[in-house]
Amino acid sequence: METRKNRQFVYIALFILIFLVYTLRIAHIQLGPVPYKKMAIHNALNKITLYPSRSNIFDRKGKLMVYSTQMYDLSIFPHQITSLDTGLLCSILEINFQQVRFLLDDATIRSNKRQKNNSYNKSAIFYSNLSNGQFALLRENIYRLKGFFIESRTDRQFSTISASHALGYLGETKEPNAEIDNYYQAGDLLGITGIERFYEKQIRGIKGVKTVWQDRTYAERGAVHDTQFNYPSVAGPDVTTSLDIDLQEYGRLLLNGKRGSIVAIEPKTGEVLVFINNPDYDQNTMIGKERSTTFKALLLDPQKPLYNRAVKGTYPPGSTFKTVMALIGIQEGVLNATTTHGCGGGYRLGSITVGCHAHGGPLDLRGSIRISCNSYYCQVFRDIVDNPKYGDIKLGYAALEKHLRSFGLGRQLGIDLLGESKGNIPSVGQLNRRHGERWKSSTIISLSIGQGEILLTPLQICNVAAILANRGWYYSPHLVKKIEGYSDTGWDRKYKIKQFTTINPLHFVTVIDGMSDVTKPGGTANGTGIADIEICAKTGTAQNPHGRDHSIFLAFAPKDNPKIAIAVVVENGGFGATWAAPIANLMIEKYIRPSLITSKPDMEERIKTSVIK
Numbered sequence: 001m002e003t004r005k006n007r008q009f010v011y012i013a014l015f016i017l018i019f020l021v022y023t024l025r026i027a028h029i030q031l032g033p034v035p036y037k038k039m040a041i042h043n044a045l046n047k048i049t050l051y052p053s054r055s056n057i058f059d060r061k062g063k064l065m066v067y068s069t070q071m072y073d074l075s076i077f078p079h080q081i082t083s084l085d086t087g088l089l090c091s092i093l094e095i096n097f098q099q100v101r102f103l104l105d106d107a108t109i110r111s112n113k114r115q116k117n118n119s120y121n122k123s124a125i126f127y128s129n130l131s132n133g134q135f136a137l138l139r140e141n142i143y144r145l146k147g148f149f150i151e152s153r154t155d156r157q158f159s160t161i162s163a164s165h166a167l168g169y170l171g172e173t174k175e176p177n178a179e180i181d182n183y184y185q186a187g188d189l190l191g192i193t194g195i196e197r198f199y200e201k202q203i204r205g206i207k208g209v210k211t212v213w214q215d216r217t218y219a220e221r222g223a224v225h226d227t228q229f230n231y232p233s234v235a236g237p238d239v240t241t242s243l244d245i246d247l248q249e250y251g252r253l254l255l256n257g258k259r260g261s262i263v264a265i266e267p268k269t270g271e272v273l274v275f276i277n278n279p280d281y282d283q284n285t286m287i288g289k290e291r292s293t294t295f296k297a298l299l300l301d302p303q304k305p306l307y308n309r310a311v312k313g314t315y316p317p318g319s320t321f322k323t324v325m326a327l328i329g330i331q332e333g334v335l336n337a338t339t340t341h342g343c344g345g346g347y348r349l350g351s352i353t354v355g356c357h358a359h360g361g362p363l364d365l366r367g368s369i370r371i372s373c374n375s376y377y378c379q380v381f382r383d384i385v386d387n388p389k390y391g392d393i394k395l396g397y398a399a400l401e402k403h404l405r406s407f408g409l410g411r412q413l414g415i416d417l418l419g420e421s422k423g424n425i426p427s428v429g430q431l432n433r434r435h436g437e438r439w440k441s442s443t444i445i446s447l448s449i450g451q452g453e454i455l456l457t458p459l460q461i462c463n464v465a466a467i468l469a470n471r472g473w474y475y476s477p478h479l480v481k482k483i484e485g486y487s488d489t490g491w492d493r494k495y496k497i498k499q500f501t502t503i504n505p506l507h508f509v510t511v512i513d514g515m516s517d518v519t520k521p522g523g524t525a526n527g528t529g530i531a532d533i534e535i536c537a538k539t540g541t542a543q544n545p546h547g548r549d550h551s552i553f554l555a556f557a558p559k560d561n562p563k564i565a566i567a568v569v570v571e572n573g574g575f576g577a578t579w580a581a582p583i584a585n586l587m588i589e590k591y592i593r594p595s596l597i598t599s600k601p602d603m604e605e606r607i608k609t610s611v612i613k
Contacts, residue, residue: 045224046077046212048123049185051153052205055236057167057195059245060271060481066167066196068154068235071288072135073187074127078108080147088144092137093127103127110186125151125187128172129288155189156196158283160245162252165308166275166417166479168194169286171295183207193308195479198416199239202483202491208233237484242271250590251276254583254604257611259571260550261309263462263477264587267556267565270466270475270495272415274566274587279305311420314455315569318540318576319372319524320554321450323468323511325380326365328403330507334383337510340364347378349442354378354449369514372524372539374449381448382441393441394428401425406501408463409456414476414494423460426453451543462567465554468515468536469562471508473500512536516559525553525581530589531599534559537584539576548572553580557588564591573612582607 057066074093086100095103107124126148130138138150156170171192173184183204184190190204191197211229224230251262255278264274279301285294298306307313329335340362347354356374368376385396405411410425426434426444430453435443446452456464459477467474478495515536519529524539536559540552551573556565566584573579582603589598598604 045229046123047229048149048151048210048212050208050210050233051151052207052233053154053235054156054196054205055199055203055239055483057203057239057241059241059243059248060273061244061246062240063159063245065160065163065241065243065245066156066158069157071128071153071155072130073125073151073153074130074134074138075123075149075151076104076107076111076126077123077147077149078104078111082146085144088141092134092141113186123149123151128187129155153189155287156283157287160249161280161282161284162249163243163245163275164194164280164283165277165310166194166241166243166272167283168192168196168198169283170196171291194417195239195241197418199480199483202486203236203239205236206234237486239480239484240482241479242266242269242273242481243275243479244273244591246594247587247591248274248276251583251587252278252280254586254607255570256608258573258579259303259309259612260569260573260580261313261458262566262568262583262587263310263458264564264566264591265462265466265477267466267469267474267562270477271481272477272479273564273591275310275479277307277309279303281305308417308419309569310458311415311417312457313569314421314423314457315550315552316452316454316542316544317450317456317461317464318542318550318552319374319449320461320464320538320540320552320567320576321454321456322369322372322377323515323538323554324404324407324409324464325377325448326369326511326514327501327503327507328400329380329384330511331403331503332384332387332399334387335365335380337365341368341373341376341379343373343375347375347445349378349445352442352445354445365510366514366517369511369538370517370520370523377448378445381445385441393439397431397444398428401427403502406503407467408474408499409460413459413463415459416478416480416495420459421457423457424453424455450540458567458569461552461554461569462565465556465565465567467501468508468512468554469556469565471505471512472503473498475499512559515555519581519585525577525585528577528581528585528600528603530585533557533589533592535585535588536562537581539581541575544572549574551578551580552576553584555581555584555588557592564588570612579607579610579612 053068056064058064086097089100090096103126107126111124142148168191170189173188173190174186191200208231211224213224251274255262255276258278260278262274262276265272281298342362343356345358346356354374359371363371363373363376384400385393387396390396404425409423411422412420431439431444444452447454463474463477475498476495483491515538516534517523518537519525519535525537529535535555535557537555542550542552544550551570553576554567556562566587568580568584570579586598586604
């Protein structure tokens with residue numbers, strides 16, 4: 001009996017407590033601060049997005065390359081518009097009646113989608129990126145345009161136009177963008193390419209909210225001053241890239257009038273110093289109202305200025321590939337520093353002939369790199385894949401392929417950009433499909449000199465130069481050094497993992513000695529070297545079935561304690577020594593001696609003023 005009375009007492013006490021809570025809540029709304037009473041009476045809260053500034057982006061020396069600028073949009077709450085002064089809008093925005101109706105209908109559709117998606121913000125942009133004159137007139141007359149308000153956002157400004165493919169550009173989302181996350185609404189800006197896209201989540205900042213209350217006629221009656229309903233936007237953190245913008249702009253001058261790419265890497269870190277494509281584009285024409293028109297023009301340009309050749313363009317590496325073949329030959333035990341092979345003007349194998357330029361012989365390993373003898377590497381290739389220890393050419397080739405892939409070839413290197421190509425190192429399966437099951441070393445002999453099915457990106461060629469500089473290892477190339485406030489998040493973990501090739505570091509000595517001879521008398525790039533800087537290099541002339549051959553060059557310097565690795569590809573430029581070599585060596589000089597005038601003014605002038613069609 002006593003237990004039953006206790007239970008009844010608990011129920012009654014609980015009921016009284018719940019009643020008191022609801023009573024106090026109602027009293028708070030009715031008797032509390034004026035804004036909340038009015039909100040409760042009229043039940044009209046509207047939330048306006050406060051857009052953050054995106055990150056400032058700097059080069060490795062602290063020079064500002066990208067920053068945010070303020071822009072203004074005319075936005076609307078469509079359901080508030082009961083009448084519209086169309087003539088006033090047409091006059092201020094310099095548009096006609098039909099355009100007003102189209103913009104209003106479009107904004108209404110986007111607003112309805114937001115309501116359907118339960119978005120807190122039911123507004124939509126009516127007219128974006130107001131001019132200064134439009135902004136001034138609207139601010140004076142906004143009270144006459146019920147349901148309209150001026151909204152502030154940020155756009156981008158670029159202080160350099162030499163790094164468009166590395167930095168990227170912005171675009172507007174047409175629909176709520178769930179590809180990245182639910183942060184975006186139609187009309188919001190987001191990174192489309194480059195660093196702006198890859199690091200979008202860090203760069204974009206955090207949106208804020210301003211809440212206003214309205215009466216039954218939807219007229220705004222003031223802001224809600226409560227942190228429960230309002231919070232400020234937070235700007236994106238400062239981003240420091242690995243780019244040297246002075247070197248970048250110098251490289252752009254050298255590549256002017258030519259199609260191609262220049263990539264340079266700091267070997268000991270994997271940081272990308274230079275990332276140049278030509279033709280490129282001015283990102284400042286890809287902002288505001290010019291964005292759509294400019295993009296269409298660039299997309300239709302036959303020179304393909306939007307194409308990121310450095311990571312998407314694939315080329316036969318030509319004779320630059322001989323450095324890798326030499327290392328694999330040593331590792332496989334079919335080659336050493338004193339191994340000699342004759343030439344005779346070419347390599348003949350039955351009906352197959354691989355031509356070579358006239359030179360004395362026979363050559364040892366060092367001389368084969370200095371002279372770039374095709375015959376030498378045809379024999380090295382055959383010795384590797386036909387090695388009796390494998391008993392089958394396909395097993396021999398598979399061993400070769402494994403070595404090649406350890407150099408980061410035939411796969412993405414993992415640079416912090418989207419759309420990187422793998423290039424191509426043909427597998428046994430691919431060779432079977434192309435040549436049938438009974439192919440021989442003679443069938444694929446062109447692979448020995450970087451032709452045939454082998455394709456590399458300029459980034460991969462540069463990374464080979466970095467591996468040579470490091471004597472067998474590399475870090476994944478990357479464009480961003482630091483994101484302020486993100487040091488403990490592990491965002492850069494993969495760029496701190498040292499990756500090793502299958503080659504013993506001791507095997508690099510003779511190959512590098514041969515590379516150090518390339519720009520000296522008797523070398524294939526004789527006359528392009530820089531006094532007092534020991535440059536280790538390899539020229540390449542990549543056969544092009546669609547036109548003139550491509551000029552290719554890889555190098556690093558100095559020989560001891562290298563500071564820079566570089567690759568240059570000049571499309572349709574012919575011999576590697578003609579265009580790619582002088583460009584690379586001038587870049588090396590500029591990086592190692594930034595305050596000095598070039599020691600090769602005539603070579604620099606020839607490169608700067610020459611045009612290759």
